[in-house]
Amino acid sequence: MDSLITTMGIKIASAIQGVLGIAQSAAINYGIAALLVGIAVMIIVTIFDYLFGWIERKLVAKIHLRHGPTRVGKYGLLQNAADFLKLFAKENIIPANANRLLFLGSLPIVAAIFALSAEVLPLTPSFYGVDLTLGLLIVFVLISFVPILIFIAGWASGNKFASISAQRSVMMLISYEIPLFIVIASVAMLAKSFSFISIVSAQSSLWYVALMPLGFVVFFIALLAELERPPFDLREADSELIAGWLTDVGAPLYAIALFIDYTRVFVGSMLIVLLFFGGWNGPYLPPSVWLAIKVLAVAIFVVIVRATTPRMRLDRILRLGWIWLVPLSIINLLWVFLLAIAVV
Amino acid sequence: MAETKINIGPVHPSTHGVLRLVVTLDGDTVKHVEPHIGFxxxxxxxxxxxxxxxxxxxxxxxxxxxxxxxxxxxxxxxxxxxxxxxxxxxxxxxxxxxxxxxxxxxxxxxxxxxxxxxxxxxxxxxxxxxxxxxxxxxxxxxxxxxxxxxxxxxxxxxxxxxxxxxxxxxxxxxxxxxxxxxxxxxxxxxxxxxxxxxxxxxxxxxxxxxxxxxxxxxxxxxxxxxxxxxxxxxxxxxxxxxxxxxxxxxxxxxxxxxxxxxxxxxxxxxxxxxxxxxxxxxxxxxxxxxxQPKEKEVVVKRELPRGEVMxxxxxxxxxxxxxxxxxxxxxxTSVLQHLPRGHRLQDLxxxxxxxxxxxxxxxx
Amino acid sequence: MKIKSDQFRETIERLHDEGYTYLVKITAVDWKDRLEALYFLRDLSTGKEETVRFDLPLKAPKVPTIIHLYMAADWYERELSEMFGIEILGRDAKRLLLEKWDGKDPPLRKAFEWSKPYQGMEPVKFAEKYNEPDKKGKKGASRQNVIKIDKPFM
CATH class of the missing domain: 1.10.645.10 (Cytochrome-c3 Hydrogenase, chain B)
Structure with missing residues (x-):
């Protein structure tokens, strides 16, 4: 941790300790600095969520030949804030036959998981929460927890639509986790590391999307399914299952669900940029700007996919996963294996 | 797999009105659909x-x-x-x-x-x-x-x-x-x-x-x-x-x-x-x-966008x-009893x- | 085609064999002294039409089901049984399809209690008023007022 914020964090920590008269200790310094970085990452995630929410609404509206939000703030920029305030001001309703603890608990845990995975992702070469040697694996392990928690949430609400949606979620999980992990393995093989920092620095001359375009396509489709964005949004298929696992969820929890929705797009876009588009590598502009541009571009592409693709059917999605993506990801792995041998 | 009965409607985003369908599901397969109308x-x-x-x-x-x-x-x-x-x-x-x-x-x-x-x-x-x-x-x-x-x-x-x-x-x-x-x-x-x-x-x-x-x-x-x-x-x-x-x-x-x-x-x-x-x-x-006619019986047929009205x-x-x-x-609408049978729920x-x-x- | 109610079954089977395979509608009319059931049939290939009609008593009317010939009869027979109180023999047509009411008479019978016919509009005799000039002395087509829409269409 050698960035501006972390050094500032250490200074602030030592100042606090000086005021309180506690002996200086590296562990406490580190802890306070990590906390500050964590808060900074959360602020960035929130800003992204907010911006992404606005961009999604405006862009989809443009594709629909509508105007989107225009009333609250300039260009409707404050609309999302107004919506969140409205949602949090409303009463939380818990269905009579819901399991209270699981129903109330699972959504915040999902939100926490996505926030936690955002902490592991480095934002610039010098600004990150923790650089774990197994960061890539940690993120995917965290993301894989989500469908299970959603299954619990759907089951806990005691609603049939919610439980059908939860079952679909688990089906998607088992068919899309495998190609995703095989592609990650090929990325790690190419970079010879699971650490995001080294993966990005390995791409400083050539992005991985050029080295393994097939892997990128598989990864993108599988990630869309993993994050359950359209056309794989079976979990919230609102013309079929009303709102899926959120059918019985009250307003404040729904606000959390929206936060989850946007945060997972952040995590997904970050992963795509870090693993395939060279992360913060780019000429002239500072790394953070490059990263922001790339992440927003991926997020906008995700929105365009949403506005132009009809939802797929469950059995077709499973077939796509098993018959196309798994073999293609294995072919990609072999290709990367050959590539690694050739380079060495 | 056990049968599930789910109730679609009368207020549902896809029924475009007040149609209620009681759907019997076997897993994800529709076994029986019973439309209820009259709302x-x-x-x-x-x-x-x-x-x-x-x-x-x-x-x-x-x-x-x-x-x-x-x-x-x-x-x-x-x-x-x-x-x-x-x-x-x-x-x-x-x-x-x-x-x-x-x-x-x-x-x-x-x-x-x-x-x-x-x-x-x-x-x-x-x-x-x-x-x-x-x-x-x-x-x-x-x-x-x-x-x-x-x-x-x-x-x-x-x-x-x-x-x-x-x-x-x-x-x-x-x-x-x-x-x-x-x-x-x-x-x-x-x-x-x-x-x-x-x-x-x-x-x-x-x-x-x-x-x-x-x-x-x-x-x-x-x-x-x-x-x-x-x-x-x-x-x-x-x-x-x-x-x-x-x-x-x-x-x-x-x-x-x-x-x-x-x-x-x-x-x-x-x-x-x-x-x-x-x-x-x-x-x-x-x-x-x-x-003013006296007990005159007429039948008129017209092709509406939705079909024939008589x-x-x-x-x-x-x-x-x-x-x-x-x-x-x-x-x-009465066809809905027969058509979705054997299809997936999503095809309904x-x-x-x-x-x-x-x-x-x-x-x- | 007017038939006796006991000939209904063989008539409709004969017509079905003759090619009248499309059932347009089943309905009934309450003539106050009797009920008349109407079956509108059609041959889609030639366009020929046939209406089978027969009288039924007001008390405890019964007709046999034709659902084995025409699947379309399903809901029509249910509607008939609940709107006219006609019992459908040979199938369970009991569940209420359209409405639930607690009156004694089926709703489309003439005996069904109903508020008085609406009298708000005064009828005017045909010959007097038609083609009579309006205030400006115009007749017929010129009476219309043209609507202008300023907004562009696209």
Whole structure:
């Protein structure tokens, strides 16, 4: 941790300790600095969520030949804030036959998981929460927890639509986790590391999307399914299952669900940029700007996919996963294996 | 796997009205569907018996709020048949123009909502609504009403076309022809959409006849039958009209029939605008009562956007003695008991969309 | 085609064999002294139509089901049984399809209690008013008022 914020964090920590008269200790310094970085990452995630929410609404509206939000703030920029305030001001309703603890608990845990995975992702070469040697694996392990928690949430609400949606979620999980992990393995093989920092620095001359375009396509489709964005949004298929696992969820929890929705797009876009588009590598502009541009571009592409693709059917999605993506990801792995041998 | 019963509706995003489906599921497979209707029952058949003839068209319009002119016209035609009133020639042309414009508007609304049900493709929904609004504005210019018109009068219309109508209509038709073609090519080149529509809810020729379905649902099963062609009314026999039908019998065939019908309607309106004669088109004012028949029984058939409506009326003096409607949506909804069986739960919604029901019409 | 109610079954089977395979509508009329059931049939290939009609008693009317010939009869028969109180023999048509009411008479019978016919509109005799000039002395087609829409169409 050698960035501006972390050094500032250490200074602030030592100042606090000086005021309180506690002996200086590296562990406490580190802890306070990590906390500050964590808060900074959360602020960035929130800003992204907010911006992404606005961009999604405006862009989809443009594709629909509508105007989107225009009333609250300039260009409707404050609309999302107004919506969140409205949602949090409303009463939380818990269905009579819901399991209270699981129903109330699972959504915040999902939100926490996505926030936690955002902490592991480095934002610039010098600004990150923790650089774990197994960061890539940690993120995917965290993301894989989500469908299970959603299954619990759907089951806990005691609603049939919610439980059908939860079952679909688990089906998607088992068919899309495998190609995703095989592609990650090929990325790690190419970079010879699971650490995001080294993966990005390995791409400083050539992005991985050029080295393994097939892997990128598989990864993108599988990630869309993993994050359950359209056309794989079976979990919230609102013309079929009303709102899926959120059918019985009250307003404040729904606000959390929206936060989850946007945060997972952040995590997904970050992963795509870090693993395939060279992360913060780019000429002239500072790394953070490059990263922001790339992440927003991926997020906008995700929105365009949403506005132009009809939802797929469950059995077709499973077939796509098993018959196309798994073999293609294995072919990609072999290709990367050959590539690694050739380079060495 | 154990059977699950789920209740879809009466308030559900995909039922577009108050239809309740009790679906028995075996895993993800639909075993049995039981439609429950009647949430919107207003007893129109009885209501019409208590009103004088020309008080009823506004009730008729609310039966099918997606295509009000068509129902309005069918009822007024029934009364005209009962009272023995001839429709003026120019009025016949104008009626055909309005009916066909209404058909395009109705099919556009169907297209938008159906695509949204099939795959949450809200973009097409918004585009279709925008285009439909253009037609509504054209009809507003012609009749004075945007959603509900009550423009038909005995023997003619309330209002002749305005002087600039033809020019506006040509412009709108050119635009729509282009747009509808574009939607068609866009949707049919989308593999996900084709996958969701092809071979879903297949209804064979014999089944379609036995189930008594009407309109595009019948023609989607390869039956060349259209009231406009087989029992022509007004000037349809003078126009070059071709019945659109498809052989597939699945959701895609029903979609295709409607898309082709829109193009055919555009052609018909153009032809009418070319050949419309000059003259008087104004009908009798509402309050006038014509000759009063004694127990005269009439049956009038009309091709509505949703299918064939058959109106049976026993006219007795100033009021109908008995009035009965064969509502196209009623019989098309009854098919929902049979079609989704054995399909996935997700396929229920394309099927529901493809038979195109308006619940106010089902319940009457 | 007017038949006796006991000939109904063989008539409809004969017509079905003759090609009238499409059932358009089943309905009934309450003539106050009797009920008349109407079956509208059609041959889709030739366009020929046939209406089978027969009288039924007001008290405890019964008709046999034709659902084995026409699947379309399913809901029509249910509607008939609940709207006219006609019992459908040979199938369970009991569940209420359209409405639930607690009156004694089926709703589309003439005996069904109903508020008085609406009298708000005064009828005007046909010959007097039609084609009578309006205030400005105009007749017929010129009576219309043209609507102008300022907004552009597209």
């Amino acid at each position: 919107l029952h207003r007893g129109v058949e009885k209501l019409v018996e208590t009103r004088m003839y020309m008080q009823s068209p506004s009730y008729m319009e609310k039966l099918d709020y997606v295509a009000p002119i068509s129902y309005d016209e069918a009822f007024v035609a029934t009364v005209e048949a009962a009272l023995g009133i001839e429709v003026k020639e120019r009025a016949q042309y104008i009626r055909v123009i309005q009916l066909e414009l209404q058909r395009i508007a109705s099919h556009l609304l169907w297209l938008g909502t159906a695509i949204n049900d099939v795959g949450q493709l809200f973009s097409v929904f918004m585009w279709c609504f925008k285009d439909r609004d253009i037609i509504l504005r054209l009809l507003e210019e012609a009749t004075g009403g945007r959603m509900f018109y009550v423009n038909m009068r005995l023997g003619g219309l309330n209002r002749d076309l305005s002087p600039g109508f033809a020019n506006h209509a040509y412009k709108v038709l050119d635009y729509l022809e282009h747009r509808i073609k574009e939607y068609g090519s866009y949707l049919e080149s989308n593999p996900v959409f084709m996958e969701r529509m092809k071979n879903i809810g297949v209804m064979s020729k014999a089944e379609a006849i036995s189930m008594g379905v009407t309109g595009p649902t019948l023609r989607g099963s390869g039956i060349d039958f259209d009231i406009r062609a087989n029992y022509p009314y007004y000037v349809y026999d003078k126009l070059r009209f071709r019945t659109q039908f498809e052989n597939g019998g699945d959701c895609f065939a029903r979609y295709k029939v409607r898309m082709d019908e829109m193009q055919e309607s555009i052609r018909l309106v153009r032809e009418c605008l070319h050949t419309i004669p000059e003259g008087d088109a104004i009908g009798m004012p509402i309050r006038l009562i014509g000759p 109106m049976y009326m026993v006219a007795e003096g100033q009021r109908p003695y008995r009035f009965s409607i064969r509502a196209p949506s009623f019989i098309n 919604f394309p099927i529901l969309a493809s038979v195109d029901t308006v619940l106010a019409d089902v319940d009457r």
